[in-house]
Amino acid sequence: MKTEHVNQITEAVNAVKAMDVKNFYFVACGGSMASLATGDYFLNRELDIPSRVYTSNEFVHVDPKGLGENSVVILRSHSGTTPETVEAAKFARSKGAVTIAVSMEVESPLCQAAEYVVHYNYKDGSDAIDGETGVYFSLIFGILNAVSPNEKYDRVLKQLSHLENLFETNKKNTFDRAFEYGKENKREKIIYTMGSGAYYHQAYSFTSCLLMEMLWIHSNAIHSGEFFHGPFEITDFDVPFLIIKGDGPTRPLDERAINFAEKFSNKVEVVDVAELDYTGVDEDLREYFGPAIAGVVLRQYADGLAEHTGHPLSVRRYMWKMEY
Numbered sequence: 001m002k003t004e005h006v007n008q009i010t011e012a013v014n015a016v017k018a019m020d021v022k023n024f025y026f027v028a029c030g031g032s033m034a035s036l037a038t039g040d041y042f043l044n045r046e047l048d049i050p051s052r053v054y055t056s057n058e059f060v061h062v063d064p065k066g067l068g069e070n071s072v073v074i075l076r077s078h079s080g081t082t083p084e085t086v087e088a089a090k091f092a093r094s095k096g097a098v099t100i101a102v103s104m105e106v107e108s109p110l111c112q113a114a115e116y117v118v119h120y121n122y123k124d125g126s127d128a129i130d131g132e133t134g135v136y137f138s139l140i141f142g143i144l145n146a147v148s149p150n151e152k153y154d155r156v157l158k159q160l161s162h163l164e165n166l167f168e169t170n171k172k173n174t175f176d177r178a179f180e181y182g183k184e185n186k187r188e189k190i191i192y193t194m195g196s197g198a199y200y201h202q203a204y205s206f207t208s209c210l211l212m213e214m215l216w217i218h219s220n221a222i223h224s225g226e227f228f229h230g231p232f233e234i235t236d237f238d239v240p241f242l243i244i245k246g247d248g249p250t251r252p253l254d255e256r257a258i259n260f261a262e263k264f265s266n267k268v269e270v271v272d273v274a275e276l277d278y279t280g281v282d283e284d285l286r287e288y289f290g291p292a293i294a295g296v297v298l299r300q301y302a303d304g305l306a307e308h309t310g311h312p313l314s315v316r317r318y319m320w321k322m323e324y
Ligand SMILES: N[C@@H]1[C@@H](O)[C@H](O)[C@@H](COP(=O)(O)O)O[C@@H]1O
Pocket: 029, 030, 031, 032, 033, 076, 077, 078, 079, 080, 081, 082, 085, 209, 213
C-alpha cells in the first residue's frame, strides 16, 4: 500500500483508538452509502458498540441523539462534492464527532470539511489495495483491531494484499456468464435484485446505481429475509431476479428465497459468492472477503447488460446536469 494511504489510515485509526467510542455512523449517498454499509455490517457483527448507516441528508435532518464527542462519523463520497455529504461532515464536526472522509479527491469539499481524510485511487492502474475496496477495508479492519484487538483482523489486513489477484481471477472466471446474462436479459424492462447481510447493500447498489441510474431498468432491491413478507407475491414464470447467494451467516436466508423463486420463475440468476475464488484467503476469513470480491463480479453483469442493450453506463438525463 502507498505510504500516503498507510499514513492516512494510521492517523484515522489512532484517533479512534484514543477516544472512548460510544457509536459509529456511516454517512453517504447512493453507491457510496452502499459501500460504507459493508463496514457497518462488520462493525455490528464484531463489536458491541452500536453503529448505523444514514443517507447524508437524513443524518443532518434527524440529528441523532447519540451524535457527539464520542461518535466516529465515517463519510464517503467518490467525487467528494456531493453537497448532502459535505453538509453532513460539517454537521458532525460541529457536534464534536471524529469525522473521517473517504474519497478519491483529497482537494474536494468533503475532504476539507472532515478532520481525517482517507484517499483511494480510482482506475489509474494502481494495485487494488490502493483502490476503494482495499483502502476502505484496511480502514475498517484497522478500526476493529484498534477497538477490539484480534489476531484474525491482523490476518485480514495482511491478506488484503491478495485483492488485486482475487479481482482479476474472479472477473475472468465470471466474465462469460455475465456477458451471457446481458444477452439473455437485454429486453427485460424490470429486474429485481435480492441479497442479505453484507450483500443486501450490493443488491441495493446494483438496483439503484447500475439498473436504475445507469441502465434505466426498473428495479427494487429486496432483502432475502423480507421476500416472504410481501414481495414474493410478484413472482411468476417471466419475472427476472438477480439473487446474490452470500458467503456468511445469512446465507440460509438467500437459499430460502432462491428455492422459492426458482420454483415459480424461469428467470432466476444466482450469483453464488461461495463459488468464487478465494486463493490466499484463510478459510475463517472468507466471510470478510466475499463482499469485496462480489462487488467486481456484479459490476460485470451490468457491463453485460450495457453491452447488449447498447445503453452505456455513463449516460444520465438529470444527474449532475441540473439543479435538484
Ligand atoms: N451512482 C452514483 C454513486 O456511484 C455515487 O456514489 C453517488 C454519490 O456520489 P459521490 O460518491 O460522489 O458522493 O451518486 C450516485 O448514486
